[in-house]
Amino acid sequence: MSLRIDQDHSRFRNIVRGRIRQNLRKYISKGELLGRQGKDIVSIPIPHIDIPKLRFGDKQQGGVAQGDGDPGDPLSGSPQEGDGDGKQAGDQAGDHPLEVELTLDELADILGEELALPKIENKGKSAIVDKKDRYIGVRNVGPNSLRHFKRTFRSALRRQIALGTYDPKRPVIIPTREDMRYKSWKTEEEPVANAVIIYMMDVSGSMGDEQKEIVRIESFWIDTWLRKQYKGIETRFIIHDAAAREVDRDTFFRTRESGGTMISSAYRLAADIVERDYPSLEWNIYPFHFSDGDNWSVDDTLLCVDILKKLLLPASNVFCYGQVDSPYGSGQFIKDLKEHFSGDEQLITSEINDRDAIVESIREFLGKGK
Amino acid sequence: MAQFALKTALPNYLRDEQRRIEEFATKVGLDFFPTIFEVLSYDQMNEVAAYGGFPTRYPHWRWGMEYERLSKSHEYGLSKIYELVINNNPSIAYLLEGNSIVDQKLVMAHVYGHVDFFKNNFCFRMTSQGRDPRSGADVRKWIDAMANHGAIVRKWANRIGIETVENFIDACLSLENLIDPQKPFLPIESSPRSSEEDEPPEAPEVPLLRVDREYMESFINPEDFVESQKKKLVDEAAQAQRFPTEPERDVLGFLLENAPLQRWERECLAVIREEAYYFLPQMQTKIMNEGWASYWHSRLMTENICDASEIVDYADRCASVLATTPGQLNPYKLGIELFRHIEDRWNKGQFGKEWDDCDDWGVRRHWDRRTGLGREKIFEVRALYNDVTFIDEYLTEDFVADQKLYSFGYNQRNDRWEIESRTFQEVKSQLLTSLTNAGNPIISVVDANHQNRSELLLEHRHQGADLRLDWAQEVVKALSRIWTRPVEIHTVVDEKPTALRYDGNDHSQKSL
Numbered sequence: 001m002s003l004r005i006d007q008d009h010s011r012f013r014n015i016v017r018g019r020i021r022q023n024l025r026k027y028i029s030k031g032e033l034l035g036r037q038g039k040d041i042v043s044i045p046i047p048h049i050d051i052p053k054l055r056f057g058d059k060q061q062g063g064v065a066q067g068d069g070d071p072g073d074p075l076s077g078s079p080q081e082g083d084g085d086g087k088q089a090g091d092q093a094g095d096h097p098l099e100v101e102l103t104l105d106e107l108a109d110i111l112g113e114e115l116a117l118p119k120i121e122n123k124g125k126s127a128i129v130d131k132k133d134r135y136i137g138v139r140n141v142g143p144n145s146l147r148h149f150k151r152t153f154r155s156a157l158r159r160q161i162a163l164g165t166y167d168p169k170r171p172v173i174i175p176t177r178e179d180m181r182y183k184s185w186k187t188e189e190e191p192v193a194n195a196v197i198i199y200m201m202d203v204s205g206s207m208g209d210e211q212k213e214i215v216r217i218e219s220f221w222i223d224t225w226l227r228k229q230y231k232g233i234e235t236r237f238i239i240h241d242a243a244a245r246e247v248d249r250d251t252f253f254r255t256r257e258s259g260g261t262m263i264s265s266a267y268r269l270a271a272d273i274v275e276r277d278y279p280s281l282e283w284n285i286y287p288f289h290f291s292d293g294d295n296w297s298v299d300d301t302l303l304c305v306d307i308l309k310k311l312l313l314p315a316s317n318v319f320c321y322g323q324v325d326s327p328y329g330s331g332q333f334i335k336d337l338k339e340h341f342s343g344d345e346q347l348i349t350s351e352i353n354d355r356d357a358i359v360e361s362i363r364e365f366l367g368k369g370k
Numbered sequence: 371m372a373q374f375a376l377k378t379a380l381p382n383y384l385r386d387e388q389r390r391i392e393e394f395a396t397k398v399g400l401d402f403f404p405t406i407f408e409v410l411s412y413d414q415m416n417e418v419a420a421y422g423g424f425p426t427r428y429p430h431w432r433w434g435m436e437y438e439r440l441s442k443s444h445e446y447g448l449s450k451i452y453e454l455v456i457n458n459n460p461s462i463a464y465l466l467e468g469n470s471i472v473d474q475k476l477v478m479a480h481v482y483g484h485v486d487f488f489k490n491n492f493c494f495r496m497t498s499q500g501r502d503p504r505s506g507a508d509v510r511k512w513i514d515a516m517a518n519h520g521a522i523v524r525k526w527a528n529r530i531g532i533e534t535v536e537n538f539i540d541a542c543l544s545l546e547n548l549i550d551p552q553k554p555f556l557p558i559e560s561s562p563r564s565s566e567e568d569e570p571p572e573a574p575e576v577p578l579l580r581v582d583r584e585y586m587e588s589f590i591n592p593e594d595f596v597e598s599q600k601k602k603l604v605d606e607a608a609q610a611q612r613f614p615t616e617p618e619r620d621v622l623g624f625l626l627e628n629a630p631l632q633r634w635e636r637e638c639l640a641v642i643r644e645e646a647y648y649f650l651p652q653m654q655t656k657i658m659n660e661g662w663a664s665y666w667h668s669r670l671m672t673e674n675i676c677d678a679s680e681i682v683d684y685a686d687r688c689a690s691v692l693a694t695t696p697g698q699l700n701p702y703k704l705g706i707e708l709f710r711h712i713e714d715r716w717n718k719g720q721f722g723k724e725w726d727d728c729d730d731w732g733v734r735r736h737w738d739r740r741t742g743l744g745r746e747k748i749f750e751v752r753a754l755y756n757d758v759t760f761i762d763e764y765l766t767e768d769f770v771a772d773q774k775l776y777s778f779g780y781n782q783r784n785d786r787w788e789i790e791s792r793t794f795q796e797v798k799s800q801l802l803t804s805l806t807n808a809g810n811p812i813i814s815v816v817d818a819n820h821q822n823r824s825e826l827l828l829e830h831r832h833q834g835a836d837l838r839l840d841w842a843q844e845v846v847k848a849l850s851r852i853w854t855r856p857v858e859i860h861t862v863v864d865e866k867p868t869a870l871r872y873d874g875n876d877h878s879q880k881s882l
Binding site: 003004005007008009010011012013015048049050051052053054055056057058061062063064065066067068069070071072073074075 | 413414417420421425426429430431432433434435437438439540543544545546547548694695696697698699700703704773774775776777778779780784786787788789790791792797800801803804809810811813830835836837838839840841842844845848
């Protein structure tokens, strides 16, 4: 059924997509993409346009609330103008981002829907087959451990009634050998789509905390989405400055080095890992590289291009390069990549200037459905 | 389908319930407009809620945004709208299809509380459009009014283009909160300027020194000096002839009368202003209105409506409505508790000089004069107060302690929100501050001919909290779009008097 509001709604969608009313786009707030992690609480980004009004500044005004606590105690969560439980007197609604507890699976669904991400097409080269037993029926023979009590007693009851030996006043049912029923199973073969994500990050001096935070948020969402698409996904982490090494997740986000930057070192290590552990015929491979785009030398950049062309790209589903904006980096590397790989759909580049750009960049990376 | 009548009539079993609940409500003394309930499916409900409860509004993307927010939160299971009621005569209330019967009864009882409040509270008087000559009843045909607004805006959108009209409406909406809550709700009267005003002011007399000998005249009162004095006086007189003579808080009304608007602009601005005034009482009485409705749903449900099998479901639902969260004021909770507090005090005679003068805690605690005036008192309060006066008069020290009210604020040093105080005075003043002017800054037009260049000057009466600057600049821009000349607003930023200005091309900010 069509609603009257559809017109207003499609107008709003068009503003959000930037088709009309460009002047309003700057007011769109995405909401904090990743709220609190841990208890799986996240904010869902629903675009919202605020009409500017004369209002008090954010932290200028306090308020009054009810509950326990002593002066000086922090309030859990930030105060928001609340509309209680969704009841309204019919005048206006609060405009805070929605917060909800979600499992990562649901989250991936919502992410996919919000960003209109296509389902990823499996490269179809997986040859690994996994065998799985499934209980699907009953049969008359089997081990006692699989005995199906309910069905056993039911057939015993049926037999006793048929024979006339069943006495409703004294309902005793004794199964005999023929009454026994056992669960039966079938072994099914299902193809396993295995995937690995290789995160590479530049940890040279020019990457600050804010840049790393952007990478962390972005990689969280990439993880979430790809996990939804593949069973048994693996992740590997490589950090590099002038030299590259493999690390665990924690170190990945914490390390800060001061050295120079040779991106080729990371690419070479990634290529080695792929060759050693992930034969590309069986694995879906997703290398992601984040950097501020400041490479040591032109020669090294050419070396990178070479490794990409010969080793990484042929093996990967898609290679993604995300460049975060930093006050120190020259940002040259993304231009070089664009120049060498123009028209190559397998290599995706994206510039992530601030947190607001994360959504757009995820869309760029995953929007092709590879 | 939507343009035809929707099948929203009440099914029989709900109509029976409505009759029953209406009877109970009348018996306890609630006095309401005729109330019509309609049952909506969830997407219809979301639509109506996005339109602020009305079936038709003027076209605007904002409703679409609200609709998306509501339907998303519904789909993700975050929230569900149970109830919507609009201030109209007859009042229209919506029930959500598929809610349990206990929920529906609860909503009905709640709605009768609201409608009684709409009808009797003095703030809502200004939403009356007159009286019916035959029955003497309030005329509140706001559903029609909103639909007419829709027709006006749609007409201009068709003629001039939706883009142009929407741009203008966005500018008006930026000013939506710049209205004067004290101004009674009246339609704009066209006031042709009196012809006197257009006459040039008489040339003022310059007081001259006494001259006894005529030939000394040009020495004692040199001509150029007299001339310069005369000019100064003329300038001063012009300055004194400020327009508006008094600061005008109804900025929308001021623009409507004085800005050089085209016809379509004038009509659209009038629509926005009228609706802003319509919604004003709901913002001024949020705590009272919700408190009153909750008070009555709880009374009616527990004393009359529910049977034993329903009471647990009811209690569960009611508890979730009245739940409190840190850093968030629940108007339902504060309102209902304060009404109960008042009823209790007036039942026990805890008021008047004797009570105020008594400072013996033991005596006060067992004070019960069996006056039994509680019920009468709360009915009086619901008619004669708004949130500010309600809190100001009836929030007591005992109540603040019992209800564990606290004030909170942002601690710059710790970079977090913290509980600030539990003392009565501070909680009360914080609460009143945040309710004053419905939480909006106080802004008035002070000069429509600023610097004698027909620029518009507004002033923010600073009371401790600064304006959000990036928004303020956008608002100044919106103002200059309507005023068509540069606009300046005087406010205080970081304790320094500051002028924010938009001259048609650029923003500027300078200290005064």
